[in-house]
Amino acid sequence: MSLPVSPRRVARMAGIAVTVTLAVCLVAPLVVTAAGAFVHADWYGQRSEGAAAGGALGLFRYVLGLWSGAVVTSLRLVGTVVPLALFIGTPAAFAFRRRPFPGSGSLETLAMTPLAIPGIALAVGLLLGAGRTPRFGLLVAGHLAYTLPLVLKTVSNALEGESVDLERAARSLGAGPWKTAAWVTLPRLVPGLVLSALLVFAVSWGEFNVSFLLATPLVQTFPAGLYLTYTTNSFPVAAAATLIFLAPILPAFLAIQALGGEEFRRGLSS
């Protein structure tokens, strides 16, 4: 007697069912949160901030008003960290791959260590190293420590994928090293640089340890504000703040996945 379906088929369907179930479980909390930000229902509990804000977007306007300073700080931070990480990381990766110098191997290992140590150790080290006086520059330094390794990895991968023949050809045709870098190497690195910028943006925007421990009441970052909202505000406000927090990071994440960003497998530090 033969089975109506092959065991291989049953295993396949079971595997897909398990995977879909897992996906639903992982997304469910986000769906409940999003619903909480848009649906005004008693089911979600009462607002502790007084009368409900008017309209579907009233809640979002309220949250943005509450945390406008923190959002601006985080935007400034991202706006500083992304160009700096690219400007430092790209030439460094180029030097490591194309023109190694004595000690460049250890320097590269050193630059990669922040990925291997707990984020809070890095943040505390920065804070105590600066004599407990947090500054905007320290926030930038902490974020650079996290994001530079990502740029180094991404650009290195892109450089390794490129053959050096083109660069050699340019040199043999009389182009100097700078001209070769600017007109031959750099244009072919553009996809890698875009991926790097997206990675740095996503990690810098979402990073919590440094952003929280090195923030002060005057220089408040959005991740720190998010934590304060979770501990003090009502659920609808917290839900709206969460959605605002995720709004820039989700498109960046989708773009990273579309570009095949394997470097994001470790995600944000939790």
Add this chain to the structure above:
Amino acid sequence: MWPLARLAAGAFSSSGAFLQVLSAGRYRTSLVNSLALSTAAAFVSVALALVPAWVFARERFPGRNLVRTAVSLPLTFSGVLVGFLVIVMLGRIGAVPKLAGLVTGREWFAGSAFTLTGLFLAYLYFEIPRAVMTLEAAFRHFPPELDAAARSLGAGPITRLLRVTLPYAAPALFSTLAVTFSASMGSFGVALVLSRRFTVAPLEIYTELTAFLNDAVAGALCVALAALTFGVDRLLARRAA
């Protein structure tokens, strides 16, 4: 690297701090808790990730990309956000107790977000996507001929799993364990939001730093945590190589 050197210097210059961290029950407990929780979370998340990783690496089905994006989405959530999501589901008026109340008349799991169960589920929540993505990359390189060859030689499914697939996948399993373990050891935001009585090392560091202004102990705890994480990570990575 400079902040780390500063940390280590600070911790060693006040020699008492290190002894305190290693001997005093409170600090040692936090380190042991971190180790235990991270180890458990690493093993369970890798076990749960095996099937989805295999499915993503091997099967094509309608909606695959959507499901894969959904599974990897939590990679973009920082720790406090994960903590909040667990409260949303399992808090005192969380979605799960509310639904359970509607169905069974009793609000099961109400407030379990703030217990060890909630903390462990939060760890799984941010570890599973990492584990799935890391394993998937490894499974994609699994040569199907190996399995076919074993089958043609008469090996049953269980023999093939134990003698062919698992040995081949072992390095990937070890490196995935390393990734998830290190991420859990450093997890601060989740415990900050969720932990009530149960303490983990990053939380203890934060308390020493902000509540007791005890920089020396905080620094020593940081060094101990970093050393533990780095040590286990290297150990697992060597098995993976």
